[in-house]
Amino acid sequence: MELVCVEDFEQQADRKLEKSAKDYYKSGAGDQFTLGLNREAFKRLRLRPRCLRDVSQLDISTTILGHQQKWPLGIAPTAMQKMAHPDGEIGNARAAGKAGSIFILSTLSTTSLEDLSAGAPDTTKWFQLYIYKDRSLTEKVVRRAEKANFKALVLTIDAPIFGHRRNDVRNKFSLPSHLCLANFQGEQANGVITEGGSGINEYVASQFDASITWKDIAWLKQLTHLPIVVKGVLTAEDAVLAREFGCAGIIVSNHGARQIDTVPASIEALPEIVRAVGEDLVVMLDGGIMQGNDIFKALALGAKTVFIGRPAVYGLAYNGQKGVEQLLGVLRKDFEITMALTGCQTLADIKPAMVTHESTYSKL
Numbered sequence: 412m413e414l415v416c417v418e419d420f421e422q423q424a425d426r427k428l429e430k431s432a433k434d435y436y437k438s439g440a441g442d443q444f445t446l447g448l449n450r451e452a453f454k455r456l457r458l459r460p461r462c463l464r465d466v467s468q469l470d471i472s473t474t475i476l477g478h479q480q481k482w483p484l485g486i487a488p489t490a491m492q493k494m495a496h497p498d499g500e501i502g503n504a505r506a507a508g509k510a511g512s513i514f515i516l517s518t519l520s521t522t523s524l525e526d527l528s529a530g531a532p533d534t535t536k537w538f539q540l541y542i543y544k545d546r547s548l549t550e551k552v553v554r555r556a557e558k559a560n561f562k563a564l565v566l567t568i569d570a571p572i573f574g575h576r577r578n579d580v581r582n583k584f585s586l587p588s589h590l591c592l593a594n595f596q597g598e599q600a601n602g603v604i605t606e607g608g609s610g611i612n613e614y615v616a617s618q619f620d621a622s623i624t625w626k627d628i629a630w631l632k633q634l635t636h637l638p639i640v641v642k643g644v645l646t647a648e649d650a651v652l653a654r655e656f657g658c659a660g661i662i663v664s665n666h667g668a669r670q671i672d673t674v675p676a677s678i679e680a681l682p683e684i685v686r687a688v689g690e691d692l693v694v695m696l697d698g699g700i701m702q703g704n705d706i707f708k709a710l711a712l713g714a715k716t717v718f719i720g721r722p723a724v725y726g727l728a729y730n731g732q733k734g735v736e737q738l739l740g741v742l743r744k745d746f747e748i749t750m751a752l753t754g755c756q757t758l759a760d761i762k763p764a765m766v767t768h769e770s771t772y773s774k775l
């Protein structure tokens with residue numbers, strides 16, 4: 412049967428993935444309340460479509476941090492993609508490139524940043540950074556990202572330690588032994604995700620610098636000419652600090668609800684952040700994007716582009732690079748339908764008034 416929505420890809424992925432990998436990809440933190448909310452909150456928003464506005468030709472292209480994109484959807488960093496399929500990060504990045512989407516490579520990837528760059532030369536690539544206790548190691552990774560033609564650094568700020576993902580602890584999640592953290596081959600920081608309650612949490616606790624503060628953005632800025640995007644902003648207060656410390660953009664994100672439970676859905680947090688810094692910074696969003704309507708709603712509320720995490724992993728698990736290409740095709744088509752049926756020819760036609768909270772109507 413033809414796969415027509417992200418849920419179809421999710422079902423296929425569920426069949427293919429080993430239990431511990433599936434749990435790792437799908438889990439949220441704690442009770443997983445926010446995990447559900449990330450999707451639910453989109454459904455609480457209603458579209459207010461406009462009609463008779465000539466939608467015979469659509470142009471959904473956009474420019475993000477100076478890079479022309481075919482449409483406002485990119486791929487968020489997710490760790491250890493070869494666990495989903497041997498095509499791994501390269502397959503995912505190539506599919507992104509073909510679709511005209513940004514691809515963000517995780518620090519915790521199973522493909523090194525050099526191999527990724529060589530394997531997907533035509534894709535716009537950003538590198539997601541975690542700051543390690545060993546600052547010389549961090550500096551080395553930044554230099555390698557610059558050299559390998561990555562166009563921005565995405566500093567994840569919501570993970571000084573990792574959240575409590577119960578299934579990973581139950582499963583004693585570990586990276587399969589034929590895979591490794593490819594950015595750290597030959598370094599002490601490689602391959603420690605093997606044992607313990609949840610191997611990944613122990614790895615993070617031993618390697619990541621939990622003492623980082625906003626001042627470290629200044630450290631990073633003097634280290635590199637690459638623009639810095641901070642990922643994991645959920646409040647106007649932190650968005651203002653991101654502006655103060657000279658970041659080029661922010662990704663409104665709760666890390667796919669994997670860090671701390673009962674935080675708001677990303678789409679709920681977006682409006683206060685756009686109000687605070689939307690004029691000055693490129694505001695982007697990830698979390699819970701499952702269909703074209705969701706992309707539209709995020710843009711209407713002020714995001715310049717959105718990213719998907721799990722959906723791309725589902726495409727990859729289903730059929731490697733081809734699976735991600737197919738998934739992106741389904742999402743693109745769905746977004747075009749939303750654009751046409753809301754009366755929008757270009758992204759500039761998407762207006763805040765086209766989206767309203769369900770409470771607008773429940774009073775009736």
Ligand SMILES: Cc1cc2nc3c(=O)[nH]c(=O)nc-3n(C[C@H](O)[C@H](O)[C@H](O)COP(=O)(O)O)c2cc1C
Nearest residue numbers: 436487488489490517567666667698699719720721
């Ligand atoms: C399996 C998995 C691994 C992830 N690994 C990382 C990571 O290494 N670095 C990071 O900044 N975010 C990571 N994230 C968070 C994603 O970048 C993104 O914020 C989230 O997946 C978006 O939500 P969605 O899955 O609903 O699209 C990960 C998410 C998942 C599901």
